[in-house]
Amino acid sequence: MEAAIQTLVNVYLKSSKRKENLGKKDFQNLVKSQLSNILSDTDSKEAVNNMAVGLDENQDGKLGFPEYMKLIGYLAVSLSEQPCASPYLARLPHDI
C-alpha cells in the first residue's frame, strides 16, 4: 500500500512536470498512459476534457493534487463496487 501511494504521488509529479498543477495536455497524457485499462474512452480527447472539467473544483482550468485525488478516489470506489475487482473498465466520470 505504501508503494501504491508513492506511485500516485510520483505519477502526479511526473505528469505535472513538477509544476503546481496538471494542465489539460498533462492530464490527457496521464489518463492515456496510466489509466487506459481501468477507464473507457481514454482515447477520446473530448471525453477526457469533460472529465477534467468535472474534477476541476476551483474551475481554474487546471488540476491540482486534491483534484487529481478525486479521480483516484472515484476509481477506487468504482473498483470496490465490482464483484470482481479486475479486469474492469470504469466509465469516465463526467460529473463527480
Ligand SMILES: [Ca+2]
Ligand atoms: Ca483546479
